[in-house]
Amino acid sequence: xxxxxxxxxxxxxxxTMKYNPKINEEMAALQGFAGLHPxxxxxxxxxxxxxxxEMNKAxxxxxxxxxxxxxxxxxxxxxxxxxxxxxxxHIKRGDLKRTKVIVPDSAHGTNPASAAVCGLEVVExxxxxxxxxxxxxxxxxxxxxxxxxxxxxxxxxxxxxxxxKTIAKLVHDAGGLLYYDGANMNPLMGVVRPGDMGFxxxxxxxxxxxxxxxxxxxxxxxxxxxxxxxxxxxxxxRVSGFHGNFGVILRAYAYILALGKxxxxxxxxxxVLSANYIKECLKDKYKLPIEGVCKHEFVFDGLINDxxxxxVHGATTLDVAKRLLDYGFHAPTIYFPLLFHQALxxxxxxxxxxxxIDAFIEVMRKIADEAAADPQLLHDAPHCTPISRPDETxxxxxxxxxxxxxx
Amino acid sequence: xxxxxxxxxxxxxxxxxxxxxxxGSLDELYSDxxxxxxxxxPYALPDAMSEQEIREWFASLEAKNAKLKVxxxxxxxxxxxxxxxxxxxxxxxxxxxxxxxxxxxxQGTLRYIFEYQSLxxxxxxxxxxxxxxxxxxxxxxxxxxxxxxCARKKTRVLLSKALLPHVIKVVETYAKFHGVEIGYVPATxxxxxxxALKAELAKDDVAGVIVPSINRFGIIEDHTGFADAVHEEKxxxxxxxxxxxxxxxxxxxxxGADIAVGDGQPLGLPLCYGGPYVGFMAxxxxxxxxxxxRIVGQTVDKEGRRVFVLTxxxxxxxxxxEKATSNICSNExxxxxxxxxxxxxxxxxxxxxxxxxxxxxxxxxxxxxLKTGKFEDVFPDKPxxxxxxxxxxxxxxxxxxxxxxxxxxxxxxxxxGYVSFxxxxxxxxxxxxxxxxxxxxx
Amino acid sequence: xxxxxxxxxxxxxxxxxxxxxxxxxxxxxxxxQKEMGDITYVDMPEEGDDVLAGEEFGALESVKASSELISPxxxxxVLVNAELEDxxxxxxxxxxxxxxIKVEMSMPSELDKLMDAAAYKKMxxx
Numbered sequence: 001x002x003x004x005x006x007x008x009x010x011x012x013x014x015x016t017m018k019y020n021p022k023i024n025e026e027m028a029a030l031q032g033f034a035g036l037h038p039x040x041x042x043x044x045x046x047x048x049x050x051x052x053x054e055m056n057k058a059x060x061x062x063x064x065x066x067x068x069x070x071x072x073x074x075x076x077x078x079x080x081x082x083x084x085x086x087x088x089x090h091i092k093r094g095d096l097k098r099t100k101v102i103v104p105d106s107a108h109g110t111n112p113a114s115a116a117v118c119g120l121e122v123v124e125x126x127x128x129x130x131x132x133x134x135x136x137x138x139x140x141x142x143x144x145x146x147x148x149x150x151x152x153x154x155x156x157x158x159x160x161x162x163x164x165k166t167i168a169k170l171v172h173d174a175g176g177l178l179y180y181d182g183a184n185m186n187p188l189m190g191v192v193r194p195g196d197m198g199f200x201x202x203x204x205x206x207x208x209x210x211x212x213x214x215x216x217x218x219x220x221x222x223x224x225x226x227x228x229x230x231x232x233x234x235x236x237x238r239v240s241g242f243h244g245n246f247g248v249i250l251r252a253y254a255y256i257l258a259l260g261k262x263x264x265x266x267x268x269x270x271x272v273l274s275a276n277y278i279k280e281c282l283k284d285k286y287k288l289p290i291e292g293v294c295k296h297e298f299v300f301d302g303l304i305n306d307x308x309x310x311x312v313h314g315a316t317t318l319d320v321a322k323r324l325l326d327y328g329f330h331a332p333t334i335y336f337p338l339l340f341h342q343a344l345x346x347x348x349x350x351x352x353x354x355x356x357i358d359a360f361i362e363v364m365r366k367i368a369d370e371a372a373a374d375p376q377l378l379h380d381a382p383h384c385t386p387i388s389r390p391d392e393t394x395x396x397x398x399x400x401x402x403x404x405x406x407x
Numbered sequence: 408x409x410x411x412x413x414x415x416x417x418x419x420x421x422x423x424x425x426x427x428x429x430x431g432s433l434d435e436l437y438s439d440x441x442x443x444x445x446x447x448x449p450y451a452l453p454d455a456m457s458e459q460e461i462r463e464w465f466a467s468l469e470a471k472n473a474k475l476k477v478x479x480x481x482x483x484x485x486x487x488x489x490x491x492x493x494x495x496x497x498x499x500x501x502x503x504x505x506x507x508x509x510x511x512x513x514q515g516t517l518r519y520i521f522e523y524q525s526l527x528x529x530x531x532x533x534x535x536x537x538x539x540x541x542x543x544x545x546x547x548x549x550x551x552x553x554x555x556x557c558a559r560k561k562t563r564v565l566l567s568k569a570l571l572p573h574v575i576k577v578v579e580t581y582a583k584f585h586g587v588e589i590g591y592v593p594a595t596x597x598x599x600x601x602x603a604l605k606a607e608l609a610k611d612d613v614a615g616v617i618v619p620s621i622n623r624f625g626i627i628e629d630h631t632g633f634a635d636a637v638h639e640e641k642x643x644x645x646x647x648x649x650x651x652x653x654x655x656x657x658x659x660x661x662x663g664a665d666i667a668v669g670d671g672q673p674l675g676l677p678l679c680y681g682g683p684y685v686g687f688m689a690x691x692x693x694x695x696x697x698x699x700x701r702i703v704g705q706t707v708d709k710e711g712r713r714v715f716v717l718t719x720x721x722x723x724x725x726x727x728x729e730k731a732t733s734n735i736c737s738n739e740x741x742x743x744x745x746x747x748x749x750x751x752x753x754x755x756x757x758x759x760x761x762x763x764x765x766x767x768x769x770x771x772x773x774x775x776x777l778k779t780g781k782f783e784d785v786f787p788d789k790p791x792x793x794x795x796x797x798x799x800x801x802x803x804x805x806x807x808x809x810x811x812x813x814x815x816x817x818x819x820x821x822x823x824g825y826v827s828f829x830x831x832x833x834x835x836x837x838x839x840x841x842x843x844x845x846x847x848x849x
Numbered sequence: 850x851x852x853x854x855x856x857x858x859x860x861x862x863x864x865x866x867x868x869x870x871x872x873x874x875x876x877x878x879x880x881x882q883k884e885m886g887d888i889t890y891v892d893m894p895e896e897g898d899d900v901l902a903g904e905e906f907g908a909l910e911s912v913k914a915s916s917e918l919i920s921p922x923x924x925x926x927v928l929v930n931a932e933l934e935d936x937x938x939x940x941x942x943x944x945x946x947x948x949x950i951k952v953e954m955s956m957p958s959e960l961d962k963l964m965d966a967a968a969y970k971k972m973x974x975x
Binding site: 001002003004005006007010012015017018019020021023025026027029030031032033034035036037038039040043044045046047048050051054057058061062064073074075076077079080083084087108109110112113114115116117118119122159160162164165190191192193196197205207211213214215216217218219220237238239240241242243244245246247248254256257258259260261262263264266267269270272273274276277280281292293321322325330331336350351352353354382385386387388389390391392394395396399400401402403404405406 | 411413414415416417420421423424425427428429430433435436437438439440441443444445446449450451452453454455456458460461462464465466467468469470471472473474475477479481482483485493497499500501502503504505506507508509510511512513514515516518519520521522524525528529535536538539541542543544545552573574576577579580581584585586670677678679680681682683684685695701702703704705706707708709710712714715716718719720721723724725726727728729730731733734735736737738739740741742744811816819
């Protein structure tokens, strides 16, 4: 009834569904960690203290930031914490009018939502046709009311923001800070450090980049790193009950130890290799809106031949996604980012073998052929899953949200 | 260098894949990155460890942590975890799944969330539960924001000073940045004061009020008249609860509250130094659309079978962006499964029994500690369950140290100068007697 | 082809207005409901709320989208269509029957800025 990374390939764009090492589970379950009460003083938790210190050092080394707080419990929680740090920085300097934050139109929905929770007004900056931030459109937005900009690099199209150097200079010159959304950190592992690109604040998703399991939607962990000049903005912030999701932090620590300095770079390289390989093998069947080398993920804009003819409407991205389930693969992320109408966002990760990836490519090609020949087959998909497409409209119009509503 | 098993690509694979892409080397994959940003030189990381080395290193760290019998609560409670729970939760179909966006292959996750929502509603006596929040304090912070959205035009949220300290701190942090003014309702004789609450409500700017069902002193609060007072001023009453205790104390629904929040940790989650826990939130139906977080609903598929889907998603950040009810995306789904299995195992009777055993132990411990003559009772007439505070007659540092040396984590200092104790069903009479003996000696 | 009624006024954000003296009934056009698909919820203001021309007063929700409702006129909401609370599908079934709010206008001259049926028809290009 349930699909997981251990069940099969999970090429869900922006979600980094990599293998969850089993040793990590065992380490996190050790009674000497699981039995610690969160209010024990530091003298009683010396082993846990080491984990926090070593994680802080390792994350700083990997990202080029100065120090991290491990308190946030998820990516969006990290964003919120990072934005609180951004505001604290300006408030401490007495610069109280910086209440706007710039967010690209391709950003994940949590970016603007976190800004709103943090009391910031969102200003959207447009993307160019090549998927990158429009630097010319950014310039006039950089007023003295701007607290900073939130960026993902590579962005949600899987493209590296080639103008990052210029953007960083423009934002800093205008008195703003650069926030790095670490959702797409995986391709940069061991190759590029956000701190070196000029980012002042960032979060990581330990449940994406650092291999901890997604657990059907959580628990995650969203450590926030800052550059040295923001170090004193962290301590006042209490964003979660105790010390963050320690159990998740333990797992990520075990993963970092397994990678060490020797394997780190391969994570980034192989994830990018796999994504580009899939892109090249499928771009004659699916519309590739932006050519060129991608990072860990890329976006197709639907099928090249969707099979539409006469009164028969063509197969959509949703149809392709549902048909993939029939072949035992999880669907890619669909209809995101919003820049394309038929977005199909594929992220393979470095932990999938070439054999798996080739099987996926073969199925994607087969589905494209099926669509061209008989789109109805796809409209009706999935055919082989435990259930067929549900009636979501009725679910939303007449909500049944607990067992008690059914009796 | 040995190959790492998490990275299955062979040299031949890499070569073939690069050829297909039309590149000569892995480095060319980063040709779009400004050379200045390509990290040169080694990373300041430890050397890669084998699985056995990781095991040994973690064992050495684990050994550095104290292994104590826990007699402290204050927001994290050492209840027993039945063995079946971690076993089921570690099944990879649950553990390694993402958020159930593709419902046709995620009915397992969706179904347990539906069960979780049903159980939370049953415990709280309210109508609608979401699929979980990060932890209790952040759930309270979300409720604070939600009350502002529900009450409209009102700008202030009141916090009982009897709430647990970490709950107050997190709500204050969120409020400061969200632009919500916080007011406080003091406790009189160990209980949130209705008189003081009414005085604050009279200022006509209160959107919501957060009060503890069981407070920082362990006292079971009496909220008679609270809901009426808050509703008269068109505010929202929020109860912060220990869900385990809801089996035996009045529920938020019974008190007339609009929103219930709290931490699911007492429902069999390991202490784990503070997380992962699971925040819960349940609301009255009229506030359903203002609720943050994911929600699962029941519907039918094309063949008419009973199935489950994520629903009411138009409230959420991926659709509403800056206008969403919250920024929450990842939650604590696996811990919600943990709670669901725990409650299914316990049933109403089992949960009552957990409370009875804990309460009996706590009452016995309090009586024995008072007999030592080293404490004053602070709130002798107030009802408590598994947690209580005492005022030490002398500086407690020495006693706490001796307790630690004897293997107990107990007598936690509070902001008010008391020490707090907690007893769960895991603590035996022999444990309690041994603890009291140490106190007597010291 | 979407239905357009000659006797109504239209806004660029696809709301229609039916005027009765100083009172305006506001709903969404047939074109808008088709674009939106199955409507699952209509988020409406409360009676007594003030609305401003060009400002948001509520939202239409479908399973995967949310669309702002923009008021074509300024004034006070004297009534909301309570029927839509439990039956949002009425907007799909009869977009011009399913008014959403009834507004007592404070600036009836704002109506002059709205489109007539012909102009709206031209705008949606049908």
